[in-house]
Amino acid sequence: MASENYDLIAALRPDTTDETSLYLVQAGEQIVGTLNICNQDTSMRTYRVALNFESGAAGGSYFLEYDTEIQPGIGAHRIPIVAGPLRDLRVKASVADKISFMFFGMRRSLS
Numbered sequence: 529m530a531s532e533n534y535d536l537i538a539a540l541r542p543d544t545t546d547e548t549s550l551y552l553v554q555a556g557e558q559i560v561g562t563l564n565i566c567n568q569d570t571s572m573r574t575y576r577v578a579l580n581f582e583s584g585a586a587g588g589s590y591f592l593e594y595d596t597e598i599q600p601g602i603g604a605h606r607i608p609i610v611a612g613p614l615r616d617l618r619v620k621a622s623v624a625d626k627i628s629f630m631f632f633g634m635r636r637s638l639s
Contacts, residue, residue, distance in 0.1 A: 532634045541628040547620040550629055552583055555613050561633015566604040569626035572597055576620040577607060583616045
C-alpha cells in the first residue's frame with residue numbers, strides 16, 4: 529500500500545480571466561483535500577470553481593461555486609474536494625493575476 533501524505537497538489541494564480549484546469553485527476557487516482565481561494569487584490573472580486581467529468585470546459589451542472597464574491601485581504605475561502613479518476617478541477621477568476629487557488633490534499637491510488 530502506498531503512503532498517503534497531505535501536501536500541496538496544485539497552485540495557480542491565473543494570468544487571464546479564462547476558465548482553466550487547476551488539476552486533472554489521473555486514471556487510477558482519487559484526490560481528497562481542500563481548495564483555498566485567496567483574493568490578493570484591493571477590491572472585491574469573484575471566482576468560479578467546477579469539478580468537470582472530464583478534461584475541458586465545465587458544463588453548467590458541474591460548478592461548485594459560480595461568481596462567488598470574495599473580499600480583499602480578509603483570508604481565504606475553503607472548499608472541500610473529493611474527486612475520482614479523470615475529474616478536472618477547474619477555476620476562473622474575475623480579474624487576472626489577483627486571485628490565487630491552492631489545492632492541498634492527498635492522492636490515493638485506486639489500484
